[in-house]
Amino acid sequence: MDSSGDGEGWGEGLRPGEQSLGPYAASAIASRGRQWPEADCTTRSPFQRDRDRVLHSASFRRLTYKTQVFVYHEGDHYRTRLTHSLEVAQIARTVARQLRLNEDLAEVLALAHDLGHPPFGHAGERALDRVMRGHGGFDHNVQSLRIVTKLERKYAAFDGLNLSWETLEGLAKHNGPVTPSSPLHVVVEELGQWQSLLPAQYGSAEAQVAALADDVAYLNHDIDDGLRAGLIGLGDLTDVPVADGIVAIARGLSDDEPRVVYEVSRRMITAMIADLVRESRRRLRMLDPRSPDDIRRAGDATIAFSPPMLGDLKKIRAFLFERVYRSPRVNRIVQAAEAVVGDLFQRYLSDPSSLPPTWQETARDGQPSRRERVIADFVAGMTDRYALAEHRRLFDATPELR
Numbered sequence: 532m533d534s535s536g537d538g539e540g541w542g543e544g545l546r547p548g549e550q551s552l553g554p555y556a557a558s559a560i561a562s563r564g565r566q567w568p569e570a571d572c573t574t575r576s577p578f579q580r581d582r583d584r585v586l587h588s589a590s591f592r593r594l595t596y597k598t599q600v601f602v603y604h605e606g607d608h609y610r611t612r613l614t615h616s617l618e619v620a621q622i623a624r625t626v627a628r629q630l631r632l633n634e635d636l637a638e639v640l641a642l643a644h645d646l647g648h649p650p651f652g653h654a655g656e657r658a659l660d661r662v663m664r665g666h667g668g669f670d671h672n673v674q675s676l677r678i679v680t681k682l683e684r685k686y687a688a689f690d691g692l693n694l695s696w697e698t699l700e701g702l703a704k705h706n707g708p709v710t711p712s713s714p715l716h717v718v719v720e721e722l723g724q725w726q727s728l729l730p731a732q733y734g735s736a737e738a739q740v741a742a743l744a745d746d747v748a749y750l751n752h753d754i755d756d757g758l759r760a761g762l763i764g765l766g767d768l769t770d771v772p773v774a775d776g777i778v779a780i781a782r783g784l785s786d787d788e789p790r791v792v793y794e795v796s797r798r799m800i801t802a803m804i805a806d807l808v809r810e811s812r813r814r815l816r817m818l819d820p821r822s823p824d825d826i827r828r829a830g831d832a833t834i835a836f837s838p839p840m841l842g843d844l845k846k847i848r849a850f851l852f853e854r855v856y857r858s859p860r861v862n863r864i865v866q867a868a869e870a871v872v873g874d875l876f877q878r879y880l881s882d883p884s885s886l887p888p889t890w891q892e893t894a895r896d897g898q899p900s901r902r903e904r905v906i907a908d909f910v911a912g913m914t915d916r917y918a919l920a921e922h923r924r925l926f927d928a929t930p931e932l933r
Contacts (some may be wrong), residue, residue: 553631553758555820563696566680566725576633577695584692585639589793590646590678596914598652598868599749599756607631609759610752612645612652618752619644622804623737623744627859629808630815630834632737639694640701640741649911650918651932658872659907664924666903668787669716676702682908696726697735704734705742707832727741732827738825739834747803750847755796757855765791771850772843773799803840805827810837867930871922872910878925879906885925 552558559576572580585591594613610618620641627637648671649655659669662804680691680703699722709715709730719730733739754774757763765788768774774795811834818833820826826833836844855861879886880902883894886909894905913921915932922929 547768551631552633553815553820555736555815555823555826556631557633557635557697557737557823558635558696559635562650563726565693566722567693569693576635576637578633578698581692581694581698582635582639582642585643585646585679588646588678588683588692590683590912591642593912593914594645595646597648597650598654598915599752609756609766612648615748615752616642616645618748619741619744622747622800623741625643626740626744626804626807626811626834627737628739630736630811632740636697636701636735636737637740637744639698639742640705640738643675643679643698643702644705644741644745645671645675646678647671647676647911649674649872650913650915651865651872653861654865654868655872655911655918658869659876660910662873662876663903663907665715666900666907668714669907669911672702672706672716673714674720674908676715677908680722680812682912696728697737700728701734701738701741703728704730704732705738708733733829733832734827735823736826736834743807743834743836746844747807750844750851751796751800753805753846753851753855754799755792757851760855760860762858762860763854765795767854768795769796772846773802773840774847778801797871803836803844806837806840807834810835810840866918866933871918871930871932874926875910875913875921876906877920881907 532771546557557578559578562577565577571577572606575583591613594616595611597612599610599612599615620638623641624634624639627825628631649659649669651658656669656671663669676699678691679694680699682690683692684690686693703709703715703722704720709719709728716730719728723730754763754768754771758765765778768778777798778791781791781798784794785791814833814835818829820827820829820833835841879894883891886906887895890905890909894902894909910918919929919932
């Protein structure tokens, strides 16, 4: 989605194509390195190299057929996990540039943040978490870290993608410090045997940018997809914060509804980014950080929306839950999707011979909990269409998810 618009500029002297990193930006030159030492690339910085490893990973490609809100076969114009991740990356780069942060690090964190999502989005996550109770549960943020540190197996010298410390830290802490009660704690502790990710501190400013870019992206594209699906109409947005005044402006520019929908979406994105940049600049001026570690030790988020915008975003989420996420159409698909994921897990657990040969031996030989985790890894890696194909192969009846 285009984040340009006719609203207030964010540049404070920065023109398109220009960038001057602040002293608080993550530095690829001073990176804390990789778990498995490698020679520097002659053509890319460490964070650019991380980005390319994510882009070339099998897990990233599979996001093409993983649900955002609407299952892939419902239409070609709805977002998938892949297109969502690309939109997050675009917004993250925009914000990072305006805040004089490292765009490359913000981008790779945005691209990698949803690698761990199972098929059927949060419905699949709930189903896997339910069957994994007593075996460590399932959390897509944990799974993203496990993918980039263990589950991608393509390099001769190591498992995972061997990403830089800054990228691993950002993935672990893009939603804030990791507490002992967090599902992420176990993975962060394991990585701490190599080098601590400083779990009690906030993530880098780039990690904070990626997290809020995610909010901007999904709130706006879920409204857009909800409009396309007919679950909501433009008239419904007149009482929705941020959108309320924008709908009237957009209708004054065109009588063509698809153009009006796009105009509303891009102007809402513009308004949210403008607020995020403005509030974050205010906080940066107050903190006056001299290094990336000053951001980590700040004790509070440095990259943030203003309090009024936070209130507006809360109301937008409530609107989406009521009208889109919990609509009868979406709920019907969600319940069927959860059943598909649960069925697959239980079948593989009771009959490991149903798994592909490369997974069978590990699933049979694994100790309790280890065996369940292997099966959860396999199911989580599925695309929506592969999960449905496997269900048809193994069961007499499979929901249509329509």
